[in-house]
Amino acid sequence: MLAAFAVLTAGLLAFHRAVPNSVGRLGSLLEAFLPWLGLVVVVLLGLALLRRSAIALVALLLPVAAWTYLFGGLLLPGARSGPYDLVVVQHNVSDENADPAGTAHALAGAGSDLIALEEVVPPALAVYEKSLASDYPYHAVRGTVGLWSKHPLTGTRQLDLKPQGIAEPWSRGLRTVVHTPHGRIAAYVAHLPSVRVRASGFASSWRDESADLLGKAVGAEELSTVILLGDLNGTVDDRGLAPLTSRMNVAKRGFALSFPAAFPLARIDQVMARSATVTRIRTLPATGSDHLPIAARITLS
Structure with a gap:
């Protein structure tokens, strides 16, 4: 079950554009809070460690990779003294x-x-x-x-x-x-x-x-x-x-x-x-x- 939730979370992160907007604009609602799916990954990680589930831990690599690809760059330190106009x-x-x-x-x-x-x-x-x-x-x-x-x-x-x-x-x-x-x-x-x-x-x-x-x-x-x-x-x-x-x-x-x-x-x-x-x-x-x-x-x- 934990592995399934991990794959689902990864899918929402990687393919959020595929979530339709035709019903209640659910796609836009998901995208408004998309970075917060990282908290779901943290919760799943804690549960996987508690259950000692190797399968869940391996599955969690998918949402971790997807979140890092989308938002990891924003966390990198910007050049505080670099050139700007x-x-x-x-x-x-x-x-x-x-x-x-x-x-x-x-x-x-x-x-x-x-x-x-x-x-x-x-x-x-x-x-x-x-x-x-x-x-x-x-x-x-x-x-x-x-x-x-x-x-x-x-x-x-x-x-x-x-x-x-x-x-x-x-x-x-x-x-x-x-x-x-x-x-x-x-x-x-x-x-x-x-x-x-x-x-x-x-x-x-x-x-x-x-x-x-x-x-x-x-x-x-x-x-x-x-x-x-x-x-x-x-x-x-x-x-x-x-x-x-x-x-x-x-x-x-x-x-x-x-x-x-x-x-x-x-x-x-x-x-x-x-x-x-x-x-x-x-x-x-x-x-x-x-x-x-x-x-x-x-x-x-």
Whole structure:
């Protein structure tokens, strides 16, 4: 029985794309928490040792190999002093954040080139503008998302990411050009719709529709180098974000689980890049938000 569970776990890890999404979007639900199947392997290992089952121990080599192939590289230490061109910070600051000034101060302390924020609502927007102005003299805000930069911004426009089922005003995306010392970079900031786990399954249709719109916008981008920052309400393993992950690079080092802040289970805050490499990603200390901020180093091609 233990050997059978080990083979099943290995199969879910190696062939998670084969789990159908047609019923309750079970495939996306599995992929949202895919790294946590490693805990199943640990439990099975303990039981196999308790039972002294050689067959189970041999079978466990399969899920161990599959998990290591998928996620082992994220555990390798990133080069803390290696070369990089930009540092970026991504944070959903929460529309219920009681200390926007403290949050802004904490984010500015990371010393990044760019800070992307979501759920920026009045009157907190004025606080972020004032608190970040000295270190980040350039900023752009569209709807509830914004980008603060140490480098000039031009060509800012709103992105239409609203799913058809949302009738009320909804603006959660922007595109702008960052004029860095390394050249022009198209920066995208997005906040995709939330997902829910319900009795009927994993409710992610709005998120998936919005991700498709964002993927098409990135695909049509004329500038070669693109950086995407945002609360995408999905992990990079979730097939719902395939319109983005198929076009962009994701972090090579670091898990950086960002949500919920009290006990992070998944990284739904993302930094992706095209014609650039996200070399290392990490979480920053908690703020007044229910998300943890993440910081990433970017190496340009």
